[in-house]
Structure formats: structure tokens, C-alpha cells
Amino acid sequence: MMQGEIITTGTELLTGRVGDFNARYAARRLHEAGLPVQRLTILGDHSPLFQDLLVEALTRSQFIIVTGGLGPTEDDITVAAAAQALNLRLFLDDALLARIRRCLGERRIPWEERYARLALIPEGAQVLDPGGMACGFALKHGDTRLFFLPGVPQEMRMLFDALVLPALVESAGGGERLAQRTLRLFGISEARLQQVVSQLPDFQQGGVTVGFYPNFPETHLTLTTRGRDRQTLEETLDRLTSSLAREVGDVLLGSDLVSLEGLVGRYLQKRGLTLAVAESCTGGLIGHRLTDVPGASDYFLGGVVSYSNDAKANLLRVPAAVLAQKGAVSPETARDMARGVKTLFNAAIGLAVTGIAGPSGGSLEKPVGTVYIALATPEGEEVWRYQFHGNRAEIKTLTAETALDRLRRELK
Amino acid sequence: MMQGEIITTGTELLTGRVGDFNARYAARRLHEAGLPVQRLTILGDHSPLFQDLLVEALTRSQFIIVTGGLGPTEDDITVAAAAQALNLRLFLDDALLARIRRCLGERRIPWEERYARLALIPEGAQVLDPGGMACGFALKHGDTRLFFLPGVPQEMRMLFDALVLPALVESAGGGERLAQRTLRLFGISEARLQQVVSQLPDFQQGGVTVGFYPNFPETHLTLTTRGRDRQTLEETLDRLTSSLAREVGDVLLGSDLVSLEGLVGRYLQKRGLTLAVAESCTGGLIGHRLTDVPGASDYFLGGVVSYSNDAKANLLRVPAAVLAQKGAVSPETARDMARGVKTLFNAAIGLAVTGIAGPSGGSLEKPVGTVYIALATPEGEEVWRYQFHGNRAEIKTLTAETALDRLRRELK
Secondary structure (H helix, E strand, C coil): CCCEEEEEECHHHHCCCCCCHHHHHHHHHHHHCCCCEEEEEEECCCHHHHHHHHHHHHHHCCEEEEECCCCCCCCCCHHHHHHHHHCCCEEECHHHHHHHHHHHHHCCCCCCHHHHHHHEEECCCEEECCCCCCCEEEEEECCEEEEEECCCHHHHHHHHHHHHHHHHHHHHCCCCEEEEEEEEECCCCHHHHHHHHHCCHHHHCCCEEEEEEEECCEEEEEEEEEECCHHHHHHHHHHHHHHHHHHHHHHEEEECCCCHHHHHHHHHHHHCCCEEEEECCCCCHHHHHHCCCCCHHHCEEEEEEECCHHHHHHCCCCCHHHHHHCCCCCHHHHHHHHHHHHHHHCCCEEEEEEECCCCCCCCCCCCCCEEEEEEEECCEEEEEEEECCCCHHHHHHHHHHHHHHHHHHHHC | CCCEEEEEECHHHHCCCCCCHHHHHHHHHHHHCCCCEEEEEEECCCHHHHHHHHHHHHHHCCEEEEECCCCCCCCCCHHHHHHHHCCCCEEECHHHHHHHHHHHHHCCCCCCHHHHHHHEEECCCEEECCCCCCCEEEEEECCEEEEEECCCHHHHHHHHHHHHHHHHHHHHHCCCEEEEEEEEECCCCHHHHHHHHHCCHHHHCCCEEEEEEEECCEEEEEEEEEECCHHHHHHHHHHHHHHHHHHHHHHEEEECCCCHHHHHHHHHHHHCCCEEEEECCCCCHHHHHHCCCCCHHHCEEEEEECCCHHHHHHCCCCCHHHHHHCCCCCHHHHHHHHHHHHHHCCCCEEEEEEECCCCCCCCCCCCCCEEEEEEEECCEEEEEEEECCCCHHHHHHHHHHHHHHHHHHHHC
């Protein structure tokens, strides 16, 4: 299988001032295309290190993507360093020079001698010209294909998608394609999930790669398989998904990129139900997540952040006796909050949370992390108690996720 | 000068599914401390490649930071691979094992044999133990210092800041210490900030490094200085902070790690004022941020997420005529929401936002990103109109930040 690597140059990347989004972009696109990348390296604008790395990379990679350092300034060292590393002479490409002059003219940028550098490329290089101002170039060295791309993200991406990826997919050939699916789970630890997967016969067959990705508070699992026939690949992924679903049940949220709040929204919309939320310890996080989904106003009416007891009593009509005798963090209060917000907003469903996010406020009987979640639906009311662990932010996150998940399970 | 490099392991990083935030964080902190990094490398969970790279790195770097691969699963290969590369035996650290058992017990995670792997470290390694669950370890090999840190970002950062950076600064600086301050600004572009700083005489003196870091929606600026005397260093940082504050005024939120919502909380507490919020387009994000601050219940009474017009009318008492004639996104509605929520919660201050987060809902007169923010205080009422640009999430973020910032300016 072709193995590749990506080299990014730019001293600003070594200072942490900016992130290396180009390498990540290229890695993702290559991975999706079934062209694995074995290494990403970021170097400063320093010629000897770059030359050494390039020579090294030629011994182990069948394709090398280099981004950055193609500009007209002193610290743009890529072209000269690459030519030296590969023992190639530089020549001035007249067509490229003419085109650079033309592009500068169109942008009313006065010509300067240093722009001539942009037309210097190594002998044997093929200019990658998608028709815009930005160019890159490609080289072959033995069996290795090298691609040199600008560092400006839009230019890099445009060239990569238009000219680099198609060329690599074609030369990887064989006609094999790749199929991938991401499964999202909540309520199972990564360790437990690995154990489950290791005991499922379907997952032990060749040709399937499984990846585990913690994504607090969820765990994500990717399935990757390769072959010639798209339908067979999809069937394999369906079979694996069903097999896992049978084993883990409700903790499987679904596949691909639908968020939990997106799922909840879909179910609400499909069933023509409206929702209102009463939040205590989450302070508005559940409403915030619900409204991250475009079009949420179709089913989300709003909510009350009842941080104070007064708000719980006056707005949500939690009886003073309940608050006094059972406490603000109690199954009774949670249930009354859900009922109260459902009535207040005239919603089909009321969802409520009340708990102790910490760091203070805990007791022996109700330690930090104690959370009650309640649902009031047309069918009735339910309350669950949870004991979460973590800091304040983690307890808020877990509470919101669990509340949305309870709602999802109720609706699906 | 000491030169270092950072190695990140994790196959998920090579697929572009997640970004390598750890390396960037470490690179930035090292850069600010005057410890240059010459190379960042990302590898998959593949032992031979990692071993080769480690051996290579030892020949060229005086310090090496490795993150990732310290967990209990099969693909956590860092410890075994490092021991092999450095020709060291692994041994079971009994104290570490006992502490892992204790931590698991506290979290009610049942013991499994594979967790014993977490206590295997190479001979001669020093456990980096900041007192939490996560540990790393340090090694010396010839003149090179190696640090192995977990891949979970919070754990990595905590260990890095608490134990790695101070050790490196001390060994590089002959006993010199480092003082650093991060200034947080909102409402000034990075370009403008750079211009301001370049014209302040205090910042042109030797021994001070200034770094600019975009941190949407804020801009952060770090000041770094080194020396032997802690008090002198702090005085230098105070002088620079004052000098910048005089120049930029209200856009300086403050220094170090006090968030905007934390600042607002401090001011409210100091002045004995209570707050209630009415949120439309932010959906609960403002309340969520306010309640991220421990002790927020001292001043934050709660709020209403009035996503529907009914909620604005029935709960917040925005007159039907205002909603019908001026619209839900209008200065009048914003003002009435602020007034309404103040009354409803019997709070000293009501803060309200209403706007169009998009992607749909915009018009020629009120395009996506149109937002009204209103404050009702004991002194009176104010409304501001903003035109934000960005996607739905960005507009929500900018709205929440601007609303909290308006409140901060009102209170300080």
C-alpha cells in the first residue's frame, strides 16, 4: 500500500502562534481516500533541516506533500532546498513568469525583482496550475511522487483537491475504494467498548479497521473497510453497525456527524412535538446546545434557568413545601420543574435538571455530582438520579449530555 | 541554546479527525519561555517508526516532549517503545500502582488487570505526579531530557505547566526564573493591537517577549520576562500591563485566567447586585457561561430562554404590539426583554439579547448577524445594535461575549 507523509514549513507554526491546519486537512482527505499518511512533520524556515528530512522521507514514503515556503521572501526556502536535496538544477519557467507578471498586473501590484523567484522551479517539475494566482509543482523521484504547495490555506486546499488528490488516487490505482463510518456512543467507557468489540466475531474478520476516539463526554468509533464494490462495502459497514448495536443497545447514538442535539431535534420534528427545558445546574447549556441546530425554533420553545429557589417556586411552581422539605436537588423538585416548564411554555415535553455542579454545595447524602433529570411528556413523568464525577465544567457537560440522551431514548 | 522537539503519537491525528492541540500548546509555552522547538512530529500508534524517531531525536535535541500513548489500551505503545529505543527495562512502580488503584476506586471504576500497564515505567524514570490521576514520567539520556505526557489535553497541559516547563527553564537558565502574564482583550483586532504595542516605549526594552494569539472572539497577548528576582519580574509585568491599559482602555479585559464571566461575577458580588438574563438567539449560552463560575448562585438568579415569541410575550411581558410592529429582533423588544426579566426575577439588573443567528431568518433590513443587546439597571435602560459576521455558532459566541462585555463595562 502507498504510504505517504506531509511536511509543513513555517517558523510561526513552531511558536504555536498558528495551528497547522493544512497538514490536518491533507491528512483527512488522504485518509478518506484510503491513502494512509504515516507521519506529519512541522519544521521552521530552515533549509538544512528541511533538506535532511526530504532525503529521509524519500527512503520511506511513496508520496510526499510539502506545504509552505513557496513565496517571494527570504524565508521561503522550499524550492531551493528541495532542488538541492534532490540534486536538481533550478530553471526559470518563462510561461510561469509571464503568468505571474499578468496576475500581479491584474491585482495592481507593482512588479519587483523578487517576484521572479516565484517562477524558479526544479528541472523536471510539472507546474500545478489550477488557473488562479497560486501555483505549486509536482516532481517524481524514483518511485516517489512529491507535491509542493503554497502555505496559504485556501490556495493549498484548492490545489490539493483539484490536482494533488486526484493524481494520487489514480496512481494508487487498483480500482479499490474505501468506505468509512463513524459511530457515536454515550454511556460506555472506551475501555469497555474495546472489550465489547474484541469479542464480536464480525469485527475479527480481515479487511476491517476499527478506531476508538474519546470525544468527551462521548466515545467515537470508526469503521474502515476497502474493496472494489461500493455496495459490498456499505453492506459490510451496515452489518458491523448492527452487530455492535445488538451488543451495546441504547448507548449507540448513531453514525456520522449528527450531534445528540441534532438527533433529538430530528425526533421532535418527526413526531411534531415541542420542547421546553428547565435548567438549574447546567445554567442554560441544554438550551444552548439545542439552539446550535439550525431550525431549532421549529420545536424548541425556550426554557427557564431557575438558578435560584425563588425562580423554581415562582416561575416553575415548585411548591415551597417541596423545596423546603426535599431540597432544590431532589427527585420531587426535578419532577415539578419538568412539569412546571411544560405548562409554562405550553410544550408537549418538559425536560428538567437540578444538581450540584460543585465545587461546593455537596453533602454526605448528596455529594457534588448528584443530579436529577426529569421528563414530563404527554404519557407521564419520569425522574432519574445520577452521580457524576469530575470538575464543575465536566459535571455540567455530563448533565446536559445525559439529559439530552434521556430525551433521545424517550423519543426514538 | 537548548533546542528541543515535540513528538505526538496517535493514529487519529494522522487521519485528520482531531487536531494536535498538545504540540501547539507546548510549542507556544516553550517559545514564550525562550526555549525554541525545532520540529514537531506526529506519528501513528506504530512502535518501530516511533523508536526510530526517538533515537534520531536524541542526536539533535536537548529536550524531547512526547505526548500520547500512555493509556491502558493495546494501541498505547509509547512506554514499551521508548524503553526499547533507549534500551531500558520496564519495571512495575508499586507506589504508582497503588495510586492508580486508589484513583479508580474513588471514581468507582472496577479494577481490571490491564490497568496495571499504567504503572509500568522504564528504569531510571522519574514519575511526574502533580497529585491528580494523570501521571507522566521524565528520563535523562546523556545530555537530553525526555518528558512523556498523557495525550488527554487537560492532563497534558496541567503536567506540562506544573512540572515540565519549570524543570526546563531552570536547567536552561542557570537558575533564572520566568514570569509570564496573559492579557485578554476583546474588541480590538490583532493587527491594531500589534500596532499599538509597537509604539509603546515600555515594550521596546530588552528582555521582554510579546506574543499575540488570536483566541476567538478574544485576542490574547502574552508578556514574558526572565530574571533572578521574582519581585522585579512582577513589577516589570505590572508596568507593561498598566502601560497597555492606558493606551487601549476598556478593551483590556484583564490578565491571566479570569474569564469575562468571572470578571462580571466579581463586579456583581462586590457591588451586591443580582442579575437575570433573557436570551433569544444565544439559547442559554450566556447563562451557561455565567454559571461556569463557582459561586455564581450568589448573584445570578437565573433567566428565560425566550426562543418563541409566545415566551417573549407571556413570560417577559413584551407587548404583543411591539412584537407585531417592531419584530422579535428590534431595539424595543430587546429593551422590553431586559426590563421583563429584571422584573420577573426581581433582579437588580436584567440583560437581554435578541438577534438572528442564521443561517436562515435574515432580511435585507436585518441580515443574519443583526443582534440587539439591552441592559436594564437601577439607573435606567440601554440598547445597542450590532452587526456580527460568521456562522451560527460564531454569531452566538460573539453575541454572548459582547453582552457579557457590555455588562462588564457597565459595572466596573
